[in-house]
Amino acid sequence: MADSSMSAPTIATNAVEADCAREPIHIPGGIQPHGYLLSVGEGGIVVQVSANIGALVHADADAVLGQPLASVLGERGAQLVATALRDLDAEGIPLYAGSIDDPRGNMHAPLAIVVHRYDGATIVELEPARDTSDVFASMYPLVRTFINSLQDVDDADALAVLAAREVHRITGYGRTLVYSFDDDGHGHVIAESLSPGYAGYLGQRFPASDIPPQARALYVRNRIRLIADADYVASPLVPPLHPATGRTTDLTYASLRSISPVHVQYMKNMGTWSSMSMSIVVRGRLWGLISCHHDTARVPPFEVRTACEHIAQVLSLQIEAKEDHAEADYRLELRRRQARLLASMANSEDFIDAIAADPRDLLDLPGATGAAVIFEGRVVRMGEAPPTDVIERLVGWFDKRTEDVYATDNLAEAWPEAATLSPSTSGLLAVSLSRLFRNYVIWFRPEVVRTIRWAGDPRAKLSKLSPSLSPRESFEVWTQTVRNRSAPWRQAEIEIAGEFRGALLNLVLRRAEELAQLALELGRVNRELEGFSYTVSHDLRAPLRHIVGYADLLREMEQARLSDRGRHFVERIIAQARFGGKLVDDLLSFSQMGRAALRAQPLDLDELVSRVIADETRDLGDRQIDRRIEWEIGKLGIVNADPVLMVVVLRNLISNAIKFTGTRTGADGQPPARIAITRTEGERLEGDRRLPGQDVITVQDNGVGFDMRYADKLFGVFQRLHRFEDFPGTGIGLASVRRIVERHGGTAWAEGQLDRGATIAFSLPRDVAPETVPVHETVTETAARLAAVSSGQPYRPVFKDTKKVEDDRAEADPAG
Template identity: 45%
Template sequence: MSSWNLKQNALDLNSCAREPIRTPGAIQPYGLILVLDPSTLTVKECAVARADVIETLGDPLGQSIDTLLGGALASCRPALESLATGATQFLGAHPVGGHGGHHTLAHRLADDLIVELEAPVPGEPGSLEDLYPAIRAFMGEIERVPGTRELCELAAVQIRQLTGFDRTLVYQFDKEWNGAVVAEDGNGVLPSYLDLRFPESDIPAQARELYRQNRVRLIADSDYHPVPLVRTADTAAAPPTDLSPAMLRSVSPVHLQYMRNMGTGASMSVSLLREGELWGLISCHNEAPKRVPYHVRTACEFIGQILSLQISLKERAAVVEERIARRAIQVRLLGRMAGDQDFMAALGRDQQNLLALTQSAGAAIVHRGQCILHGDCPRQEQVMQLVQWLTVQQHEGDLICTDRLPLEWDAADAFADVASGVLAISISQIHDSFVLWFRPEVVRTVRWGGDPRKEDTGLPLSPRTSFEGWKETVRRQSLPWNEVDRDAAMELRTAIVDIVLRKAEEMAALNEQLLRSNKELEAFSYSVSHDLRAPFRHIVGYSELLWAAAGERLNDSEKRYLDTIVESAQSAGTLVDDLLSFSQMGRSTMGQISMDMTALVQDVRHKLDMEYAGRSITWVVPNLPRVQADPGMLRLVWQNLLSNAIKFTRDTAHPAIEVGHYRTDTEHVFFVQDNGCGFDMRYVDKLFGVFQRLHHSDEYEGTGIGLANVNRIITRHGGRTWAEGQLGVGAKFFFTIPFVTGDKV
């Protein structure tokens, strides 16, 4: 039964979650769809919006691709015959009965070949080339954006400029598939939805799956009249045709009513994916009906793909950095525990790191009837009651975690102010022994786009009519525990069991923890290599194949596009390689030996000769002391610092680079000074962070990882890094190596 047989005045809110939205049996009235038999390329089903097309060119049903529509698609036969299952191909623009060049796409499914011809929009761009400056400007801007939210804000502005919608917003899903508007750009015609939340039922599971498969979706008029699909007699009993890949596919009447309730006459969405899963949507709304041309939608899809990659990269890098920081805390805790038979006392002597391990305000260690409290906690008797409650709860594994304890256990309401959230690990199979971390209640106001609660009226539910901000005050909840918090707690549990309770050999247990950390980082490296490096290489490889195959037939603009694609993919590949190097630096083994720092600096400098070939640089490299350090890591430090000095003196008339050293009471201090472009000291704190750059890549190449590597290497040696600079005068970078017995000047 077609979804269009549902009565408009009795729409069920949950019907959208059950409707056959992939097989609506109709299309939007902006062109025509032909369903062909893949073996014969004859039309077995069609939907034609304009009746005069059939009057002029005849009924397409039963016609061959060579004759239908007056032979307009005859030249497409070779492309259609070679189209692989699951593929979509743009076939160009083809005239349909004097109504202009229709943008034509073919979609190959298992049993059907769908050809959709979308009518042109008056005044539309002639090609994607007309929109390339806007795309290039966006790609340049994202290099200067520090975080995910700023990326989304930039994309919202760019998409609205391209499409002309009244309002464009970026919508992010949470773990329960509720959505939150994290960025918005509008002209004031439609109300702002920024920071509003929308319940999961607004976009049900099957709709989210379609968003994941189809990156762009357009509904040009919420009051359109659908055009039904018509079949030949011999296919009348066949199952409904799957139109899910088609842009002209008709949509659920429930969704159209939702749009009308929202006051929008047109909408468009661009899907944002992270590692193949739906992260969110760029959602565009217009008060009046609005069609978006094919080439503009293609540009928006490209921007959405770029944004998806950037979100994935930034979020993954942030998680990896946080895991590395937590492991550093864990190593310090293990160092105390490994040398003490009483692990409770050992943990208690390092309260700061115990709390920092899970970003908590309080912690309790319960073992053999004893209870030791650290930080902001419930009273001892309350903690013991909590432990008794935890032991009888059904849970998987040795970890229990909740951010709403008072809502799950009434007795916790008495201490919700300090322990609305609890993360607990069981550390014994025999005794009621736990390590517990607490987070306080965080009273916060959540603004929903309309009241998300459902009232039982006894009548069929219809799409909600109010989207005014509805405030809900959330109490008796803490900040949520994330995966990094849970993993850090479980790793500590493993350490306690292995090192203390089972009295394993100290070094063997510590190595086991380090091996576990290495395996996880290796899994991360593999994931990045598999998910990001290979696609970039494919882009370069296929671009080069395209150049070789069609180079003589390409015009100058097309050659420039290919060059830009290769250059961008190579740049992105370099960024991924640098990120992998950065993640691996923290787990590589250090082999410290007495090394000649002067010889190392001179060797690195000579290997960088090609970087300043043709330039005259004044070098000052004095005799430097021997130090105890890992030579491979220190080589990378000098290589980064000297290479930066060479790069940032590129535009200096008389470049000079000085390497220097002095001693304090506890450490060697080395520095590299140049008279290059320098930097503003207001941003000095950003220098040693991942992806933090103070110069645009058009001026000075780089990925923003080199100084982060320097900082990590020196930190692992027990030293420090810092910098001084002045714009237009130069920069001076310092690092230290602590003294060891026998160090000499």
Template identity: 50%
Template sequence: MTQASPPVLDLSACDKEAIRTPGSIQPHGFLLTLSHGLEVLQASASLAQWAGVAAEAAVGQPLAQVIGEHAHARLAPALSAPLSARPFYLGTTTLANGRHFDVLAHEWDGVLIAEFEPTGRAEPADFRQLYPLIGDFLLKVNEAASVQSLAHLATRHIREVTGFGRVIAYQFDGDGHGHVMAESRDPSYQSYLGQRFPESDIPAQARALYTLSRIRLIQDANYTPSPLVPAMNPATGNMNDLSFAALRSVSPVHLQYMRNMGTLASMSVSLVVRGKLWGLISCHNAEPRAVPFEKRTACEQLGQILALCIETREDASELQFRLEVRRIMVSMLGGLTKGADFVDNMSSVFPELLRFARAGGVAIVADDRVLTYGAAPSHAQIQDLVAWLGMRGHVEVFHSDRLPSIYPPAREMMAVASGLLAMPISRIHKHYLLWFRPEVIHTVEWAGDPRHKPAGPGDPVQLSPRTSFAAWRETIRGTSLPWHSGEIELTIEFRTALLGIALERAEQMAELAEELGRANKELEAFSYSVSHDLRAPLRHIVGFSDLLLESAGSEDSGKRERFLRNIKESARLAGKLVDDLLSFSQMGRAALRPVTIDMTDMVDACIDKLGLEAHGRNIAWEIGPLPEICADPTFLHLAMFNLLSNAVKFTAGRDPAVIRIYAEQTDQESIFHVADNGAGFNMEYVHKLFGVFQRLHRMEDFQGTGIGLANVRRIVERHHGRVWATSVQGEGATFSFAIPRQPDIQ
């Protein structure tokens, strides 16, 4: 069958399961919750099976009374020493009934948690097998040419150590689906190599726990959970948090999932790269299987080494990719400064533009002018696409590898434009640089049909895993090759450089155009200081790029990373200055196009756009009734966004931050106010507030370029309005502007 994207399984309720506080453990051992004085606060019901003491009788007793004086003397010194959240192997001890146990302990949730796993030996675990396993793996690491080869090597080693029937390694893709890239198995086991497991197979809270606790074993999926007695942690009054407990009981849904898969024993080793869950090594066995602590430790160590190898390989590949893209970018920039016509300059480097983004087609849009190269949509389709991008608001770069799924008209052009990378060159004008990638039709093989059949009408809602793992193929349409993060970041830097070139052209034109009036005078007054501020970062970019080119063959990755960091910081600084200054310079000459504006909708749009800046903040937005006015929507949106952005920035130290937007009307004007409870400013300097590059606070306290409020004043005055501000320092500020109700806009 054919469809655009994998359906979502009907397992959303899994996200609500309290998997960290199951209230029970797996019964192949027993668990004691201890006070720091080594008194038993809780015991698992399995204590009776393994130690011959009822859990209820053990609660409140000294540890020695429960496990015997000999075992107590063996464990007490280690239990009295500081313990961390991760289980620590205390050794092997013999209880009063003569049974031997490996003991793990950790401190978590306000108590000590001791876990006892039975073993057939009286002596401590032998970790000598850890060294040949790790040593052999390290010897073969350099022979592996790819991450996939490393994963194959790891699955084979882990299967040899544990004896599991099948060991697979899979990586999570951008949508969270697991792609099986390596496998070692007994011939009697079904192969999953190359298949995908849907994202919904592992709920979000389970992924978080995999990141926190790197290894998990289930000896028998048919086990009966052993409850903790009493159920509540005496230290907290809540269910015990068993996040790090090796014996922690697992979700009944997952146990059913295992049985549906024909797996009665499983072990997983997390592959955590740069602090995020990159993938898993998953071990399956058709029969119950125990894995002693020393073997689990060996597998966990191998998983950590594999994760480090993956990170190193990915970093090297990423650096090489970025260096190549940067070489192309430097070459293009050299060709963009030769002619006077910006669009003609861009069209002269069309082949390099295609190579820069690994695209099939590229287009330059300058208002009504469209130039294309390679496989691109028609000019009319491109103009419609640019209009749609304009409605989404200004962003540094827009990218999608599934354009038809978010822009329905793209279905008519997905053969050449299933992927889009769009870069606005101006905040005011309809100037865009667009890259297109063609559709890549591909077939995905799932380990079972990822579509879940929900309960029928009237059926009770039950949480249940899927039951089939037979291979199911799906053909994906309307997608392109994904955009690399390096391509996106370097496109932002490229945009910064283009804006610098455009600003230089704008400054040259400003010197010749008398109609710019006060805008020209302002630009002339600060042109030399601004020139240094803007060009210095751009020179850094070119200089460090040259150094990168010279060090391309060097083994010193630290030096190259330092060059990249310098380039990135310089580009960001230059980009912000160039964006704000170019926007300011354009305010004086771009024609206004007044229409009737619903100010409530405009304010809502600005608040949505501020989502990233306000993320995690406690901000109370109080929006009063706002009238409709006649003004240029693009300009007024920028003015309102600058005022609201300032309010968010200067209330950073307030919890809650309160930002009020309200209006009043007279016969002549519509007056709007943006009030906040932030840092405020000293009214002695209010006359400097709306000037270019005027700051009333230190850069270290509140970052900014000092151009935003100058833009607000210019926009309002272009509408023959007025702007002002009042404040009590330390208590907040109110910024106000008035727009004539009968505009006379030229």
């Protein structure tokens, strides 16, 4: 039967399984009757026995209580027990004491004695053995073939095949299975050895509900468990409560412990009347089981059981060693990939561009087919990554999580929106670099469609025993198709992602420190420039004023005697000296533009634009320039900006638009000048121009335009794309515009065509901090800001020198 509706091999725990999980299987109150159990107190006095002890000593069980142990086992047996108890150094660890002849005579097999202490009770167990010689000497020939074959296998699956074959040979059981447990607790049969007539289960799975949690815990503590006869009648303990503790005796470490009737019925449903299981424990976790089945009752001798237990222990160690070796090799390879990736990033100016140019190392790092890097507002997609809008919604979901590293092989289960996405995004591994700035690295894995063969429908139950506890009845193959899951992320891959996160943060911090060092150097240069500006303002402006003054006097005093050519020279001297003064003034204004603290506040852009237009057009009238300008002013609304600095931006852009449309007079057949000022939401821009969270102000004209090949020069200081004689100016206006806009957190750009006009645009964030970090930042403040950025926390600068800030602001105010 196929079932494709189930999204994962996880079977929901229902009320029946919950009841099963609460069953007290460690205190069954009795033992299996193929052996005998005694509990001894001080002085070796018997204080508790299994009820079948009478068959061994030909006396009633009650008559044995209070007797010395020697009266039951003989002097040699009592001495073996006493010696073993003295050697016990850990509670709960069974110790083989030796073997004795059965007190009933030669017709009965010898008995092996095993002792242990646990929960206030001293337990002595007697089990059938082959002979009374050293059990370990007779055990080695049984396991020798297995031990000698270990060097011929390379992985856990091959070890499991070898173990299944050897245990099957040693025990004589009809079927031997080796299965491993996955992370959900489901068992997967990875090896088997069968006698004729036994059904095979190789490749099939057993649901986790078949072994409840308390049974798994017992498998870790007591590494071997025998059920000799599914039809056995338990032999109860006499008395029911242990005299020393007053509680039911805990038989966690007793090999004869009676078995839950649920499991006995489970065995019968499987056609098994005797079973023996050995635990495979790796790194303290139940990795799997070696499970033997027989269709009739069977009591393997103690030596055989011990040999099988030894095989399971050796198998556990071998699996752990091979897994550790394979894991170490894989981790070493992951670190090689990481070192290669970090080297390429560290050697590039922009490490995001370096990754995007060759994404193989980033994809290979955890073994992914797609990836996305979200950094400083950019979304860089690689391989089979979902579209940008999906990644942005995914980042919004990540913002609500707390993990620095998050991994899932079923993204649709964690984030339901993923169910509608491509199968290439079924698995996800993400690291958070900064939630404050929404910086992430995300890897994607594709769906791996799996068909799982279960040994019976894991949802089916049989309710013959009781309404609450019931095992499965059918073990007929049941097929399940699993979708929406990728290959699981290995622990090493998750850990290397975490290490990569730390290395990337260090790289970002190092770049920030380099920028901080550069900022300190720029601060020093700025101070030198300020000194130069002071020299210019006092030493250069005065001579220029003198030149203009004396030239004016010369023009007035000697006008009668100067020739036309002489007067022309004087006019040129005056014009150039005045231009030099204007150039010095503009340069000083530009240099002071970044010194004032930015104070953003709600600003009515419509009113501000109207005022600037009125000022600039009034200037045309003052100069008696006759021309017609058609204005198209859109609804500009409210922006968050510094009002003083925004006047500078708008005045420069509007005056430039008026100046460069000077040839459009609207007279003598010329078209009129057209200047449009509009506002657009940044989200509505197309392609790479999209600016979420910002508004774009555009000033467009139909003037002389410019060649786009030289657009990068437009915002530079003293950069001009037209002749001074045609369009006079100092070449500093647009440089000031870009500097102010960037201080607000926006960008400025230009587009144009020769003789068809130009468009100058700038963006403003809708949420501008009321004050940004001042230029006069101390080294301590710089370090604090870097620490805040690296930890993803907001930084709030403290302006200590308020007077300095106010003075700087006054110097930047054009009105001043």
